[in-house]
Amino acid sequence: MKRGDEKGKRANSHYISNSIEIDCVIFNFEGETLKVLLVNQKDNQGNLNWRLANDWIKEGQTILSTAHNILEDYIGEQHFYLEQLKAFSYPSQSSTQEEIAIGYYALVKNNAQGLTIKESIADAKWVGINEVNGLTDKHKIILDYSVKELRKNICKSAIGFNLLPEKFTLLQVLHLYEEILGIEINKPNFRRKILQMGLLYDANEKEEDVSHRAAKFYSLNLNNNELLSQREINFNFNGF
Template sequence: MEKGDEKGKDTASQYITNRIEIDCVIFNFEQESLKVLLVKQKDNQGNINWELANDYIKEGETISSTAQNILKKYMGVDNFFLEQLKAFGYPSRSSSQEDISIGYYAMVKRDIDDLENDIFNPNVVWIGINEISGLSDKHKIILDYSLKELRKNICKSAIGFNLLPEKFTLLQVMHLYEEILGIEINKSNFRRKILQMDLIQDSNEKEEAVSHRAARFYSVNLQQHEMLAHRELNFNF
């Protein structure tokens, strides 16, 4: 080998490509509580930990396709909201270099079938955001950042409706915003503001078999939702 080749080899050896991890914060809104999906993982010492849903980018995959595959693996559906957060750096366990994690947050809707399937999957748990403990520093940082982004974006866009069923009551929408923002909202002002936006439409259905006054069901006005998706809204209540 010529000296030039040896020098090139030495230079190239300085650039070690570390694996890139994709970490997904998967949110859902269930029983008036914002919850996050945690997955049971076993570390190299055999200890059991609960972590965010994650995977490494495999050969032939992209950052985006890996994130989507994580959602499909744990949710089994293609209907979800998924958005990239940013790249996070953290100390590597296997080298002197810094490892990289790219964070995403997702919002999914779940029905009764999903709840029943969870019972038979001991490696997955949905837990309220105020009840999470024991996460690694890396995943806690990603979770905290995703919550900050969710609270910011839910006040300037209609992304929050990705957490609601196809038909919902105005009270469900209000409780969703109260839970995510951690505030108490004036019911009359909220109702007036939401209806003025024409973002939702009456489904001509009401609750059945309830002990209180039956509330109307609404659905998202898809045409208006698409139009408003390209402009910043004001959801400060």
């Protein structure tokens, strides 16, 4: 799913100042770990700091197009879920004026070869969400806010599946939700509930070359537009 929310679209119709920075929290899910892309950049004093992927809005660009360009520039990926968070303000390092940043979070699928950063991008890395340190204060605030929004939204929509490959096992889905929400979920209850929701269909394939019992692969039911387009899903993990 590739999405620019309505807030971003409305803002695109207005003139955007070059003093506005777009900060993208780019998530991917590798193994059983939620990771975020961090880049090592110089600040106004020439000091290197770890930051979120970011850029200033350039002349002729919009808020949304700048966010798209950041995704494509850093990971060369054109298929992602993108949602605007909100505007963040912070003291300027170079003047007495307040500076503005607009935050987005993006969910990017892993593939069989693993998600890679473009070779032309130096000093960038994927970091486990619980292992992030050394981030600038303003980007730490944006990252923390985006994680809270992600936790809230995956419980009432299907956006979490944007972090999974096209075909996945139910155990992968379970691990995804446990990692993002930071809770332990009862496996049988989760399996039963998610299969009853009509979100998935059986891909008629199983794992190969595994030492344990081969698990079935499932895919997202893209024909169920009502469930996928509306935020009315209630996973309700209470009691799981």
